[in-house]
Amino acid sequence: MKKYSDLEFLRLSKSEKFFYKLASFFTSIPRAVARFFVGIWNFIVKKIFGTIASEIADVFLTFKNGDWKTRGSYLVMGLGLIARGQVLRGLLFLLFEIVFIFYMITTGGYWMSMLGTLGRVGPHEEYNEILDAYTTVYGDNSFKILLYGVLTIFFIVAFIYTWRLNIKQSKIAQEYEEHGRKLKSGRDDLRALVDEQFYKTLLALPLLGILIFTVMPIVFMILVAFTNYDGTHDGFNNALFTWVGWKNFGTMLSWEGGGNVYSAAFGEVLTWTLIWAFFATFTNYFLGMFVAMMINKKGIRFKKGWRTILVLTIAIPQFISLLYVSKMFAKNGIINGLLLNWGWIDQAIDFWGSTAHNALLPRIMVIVVNIWIGIPYLMLIATGILMNIPADLYESSRIDGANAWQQYTKITLPYMLFITGPYLLTSFTGNMNNFNVIYLLTGGAPVNPAASSAAGSVGYTDLLITWLFKITTGAGAQYYMASVIGILVFVVIAVISLIVYNVLPSIKNEEDFQ
Amino acid sequence: MNETLEKRHMGLRASRAISNTIIYVILIVMSVIWLFPFVCIVLQSFRVESTWQVGYVIPQKWGWDNYVALWNSDFKRWYLNTFVIALVVAALQTVIVLCMSYTLSRFRFKMRAGLMRFMLILGMFPGMLTMIILYRVLKDLGLTQANAVPGLILVYVASSGMGYYVSKGFFDTLPKSLDEAARVDGATRAQVLTKIILPLAKPIVIYTILTAFMGPWGDFVFARYVSFGTSAGMNVAVGMWNWLTPDMINQRYTMFCAGGVIVAIPVAILFMCLQKYYVEGVTGGAVKG
Known part of the structure; x- marks a missing residue:
């Protein structure tokens, strides 16, 4: 399409102006889409990978420069903070770590290990000696595996983030100590929650609700698109369901079997x-x-x-x-x-x-x-x-x-x-x-x-x-x-x-x- | 000269009279179209000679039979369920929406822009998609069927933070200097919210309460999922929808009309009383986007 300069554009007749605008609207769509993908690419490469790389670098650097209190926080979360007097924060970190480890050992590990297959043993007939007959025995539950698997992944991500936060705060606490500045006490922290950081208090509940009742279901349902979960594979009562890759998208957009x-x-x-x-x-x-x-x-x-x-x-x-x-x-x-x-x-x-x-x-x-x-x-x-x-x-x-x-x-x-x-x-x-x-x-x-x-x-x-x-x-x-x-x-x-x-x-x- | 001006004036007046008459005719016709279904539903609710659909508007025999039948059906339970849900949701959802919108309007923190963009993207997923899993989760918690009321409340309230746009737009219009003046006087952020902003936010609080209260009366899809055929856990929309299915409609059509009247009257009266705030909210929301 020919591009007009401003002066040329002004000389056009009304209908020509209209069609010119219309044409430029449609010709700019591909460019807008391209710009969008370039934007996403830049976001992934520069923002996400860049951030992760610099975070990892900082983790190593902090370990190198840290004293025993800071280094200890790598294993026992909150140690550095407790040792330097920020007891409330430190205990919260420690509590989170204990809960996380307890959860992973008791149930989280099982869900994660099953996530790859969505369950191994489906419902099957088994001989029951007391009844002297074959009865149905239920095995794994694919639905729960997928659901709690997703939750566990959320939890792991949250743990990594918290672990990183714990290191960052230990580093800051160490720096404060070295410069002889006073650290915030637990009371200061609590006061900040109704003042400077009031937004954290206000957002906690709404965001928790959105996370559990909107984000988590959406992630779950996106994953369902890659399984064969349906009425005849309900994951527990009649049959397990499992991953099928892009097959369902293939069926919908007909690059895979079943006609159009x-x-x-x-x-x-x-x-x-x-x-x-x-x-x-x-x-x-x-x-x-x-x-x-x-x-x-x-x-x-x-x-x-x-x-x-x-x-x-x-x-x-x-x-x-x-x-x-x-x-x-x-x-x-x-x-x-x-x-x-x-x-x-x-x-x-x-x-x-x-x-x-x-x-x-x-x-x-x-x-x-x-x-x-x-x-x-x-x-x-x-x-x-x-x-x-x-x-x-x-x-x-x-x-x-x-x-x-x-x-x-x-x-x-x-x-x-x-x-x-x-x-x-x-x-x-x-x-x-x-x-x-x-x-x-x-x-x-x-x-x-x-x-x-x-x-x-x-x-x-x-x-x-x-x-x-x-x-x-x-x-x-x-x-x-x-x-x-x-x-x-x-x-x-x-x-x-x-x-x-x-x-x-x-x-x-x-x-x-x- | 004067004469021509006079004539033109007369002409203008005449043409205005004509155009106004046309507008009156259009408005009257529109009013008839808008009111007709509601008049029909009221009249049909008093019809006692038959319970199925008929091709005339004015009943041949009048009576309260349909309302009596409503009283003797599960309708009472559905109505109570819906009313409880609407009340609780109105209270909790208002708190959540106000927290969310006030924060996003007033605080500048690191994740703010990212958070808003993230919620915009989340909003592009059809909400219907999440129903299947929410239903299963509620079922695991034992909050379906007969216990559907707390389950529905939980789901409505938990995801209500996404609808912060309108009230955020309102908070954006309140001058920031108010906050700053109070902060200079030594108020904490929490005090600024409770003492300064909330009293000024009355219109948007009422708007939020009103929309939150009206929402549950119309929810039909998810409520049907969660009650799953158990009458005790239904809301009015689900219960009455069943009355208009092909195998029920011939016995229940006039009862549906009576139920519709009973449901609509309080909600409509409430709405009409608070209309002013609703209009403010809707207009503000559309302008701010």
Whole structure:
């Protein structure tokens, strides 16, 4: 693509400018992606390896320069601190070491040794002398091995970090002693926790919760994608599961056997997910803004009343409103009943579809109902922002002879887009994962014959997230496939976010927005 | 000259009247569309001549039968479960979110930027993915089925630190000079938070409590996993969802409507009372991103 200089760009006509910007947007995507990978590479090589190398060097250096107290801390954590009077810190280090060693000897070692195979002995029949019959004997539990294995790895990493911290602090304590400076006492430490280091106190509980209930499950589920954990290999009751490498990704993206059953389904669902997210985001955005402008308009009365009526859909739990609306549009529901009674139609309309013939209608319906649910949010947001636009902008534009449409495209819209840019992105990704609307309205129906041979009987309105959910239910639940889908959802969202973050700001700067 | 101005003025007024009328028509139509399902659900809850779906709005026979049937069903238990979950979650989640957002807004420590980026990335994983394992963990702890309430509370509260964005945006708008002035006067960081910031943060505290309280009423997927078919451990969403499955709907449809009314009224009233704070939170959140 030809690159224009600023002067050349200004000479272009309006449509040429537009296409130039569009083209430069798309041509810059590969560069943004490349920049991203270069960034990751630099991060890994320079940041992570660099840090590890310098830490290791420091560990050796500290040992070389340390006295017996500091050197002793390498084996008995906290020794250096206790010997120099920082008893509280030292005891905490020591306690952590004792707990860690005790844990590793009693259970942690077992989990770690099993992690490579996820268990050796599955459930099997064994002769029982008392009963004089063969009974099932349960062996290892793959699920627990994987779970506690991951936890143990977390624990080991935490231990290494703490061990390193212990050495660092011993070194500092030694230096302080050599320079004759006073060390912080246990009381000072405690006081710091409500003052200078209050953030540690505040963050401890929330971060612990996130670590155990978000990070750990995500790590676990990423690992599940590389196993054959499913309803028939539940790891304990019927069979063990084990590592299978990249096979599941191969099945999903069809570089490995089984035809293209999964890749076809994935393609169908991903396409619809993106279409849905696009329409769900932008219909709500523009219609919500439009409604907010109507209500805000000078001379319109009962502003509060209109808003209150619309906000009802936020106030009422979605499972009630969405489930009820889905039944209203059922074949024997109220809408069809009324239309039949009034004689507008002679047979019930199948709004939610049941066959491939009318797959378009349910797709439109979920978007329309989503508008019903979503406009109020956008109306609230837009109302707040619109009120902040300086009124003299409109005043002066009117004097210059601008009509309402010009005011909208030149003032209101750029202002809104500029301020709500990040919101649009989060709302787009949020809609990609909008489980409630789809699941409560259609449950994914109608079944899509082009994709239904994959697990979870994919339907026309299924998003990746509802497909993921369907796969995890039932006896034949393929947890590993759900996990693969989850990882792919992450990849898609990350790529979209990166592109928007990297490319949009540069475009925005070129905009004539003031 | 005067005459033409007058005419133009008249023309402007006329065109404004026309556009306002159009807007009124649109708003009235919208109000009807927005209210229609809710009016229907209320009317249907009083219908006693049949319990299945019908094609008309106004009941032929009115009565309290559906509400009586609700009273005699497990609905009471579900309602209590949900209410307890919502109350406890509202209290604990607010504390956690405020700790998180205040810290990230006010303190500058080494891991701060990395921590926020890490949580942004974590947020890109679909939460549904973690359900399978959380369910198994809760099951090992004995917190599923009949004991689902504490289990659900634990999971809701534990991961709530991720939703700090809106209130962090609020804390960012409070001037830092307030903190500094108090620090100069000898207040510790903890005192700054409890004595200076919290009283000023009333709107965002109410917003956080409100959203935290409303969340559990709508949770359906994870609650269904955890209660796993045991009625005693269900919340209203799971229990009532079952009523609309194909084999139940013909006996339970009007009961669903009655239940919907009972669930919606307190939540909606609470929301309407605190609407002002909700709007502030939502608007602030969208602007800050």
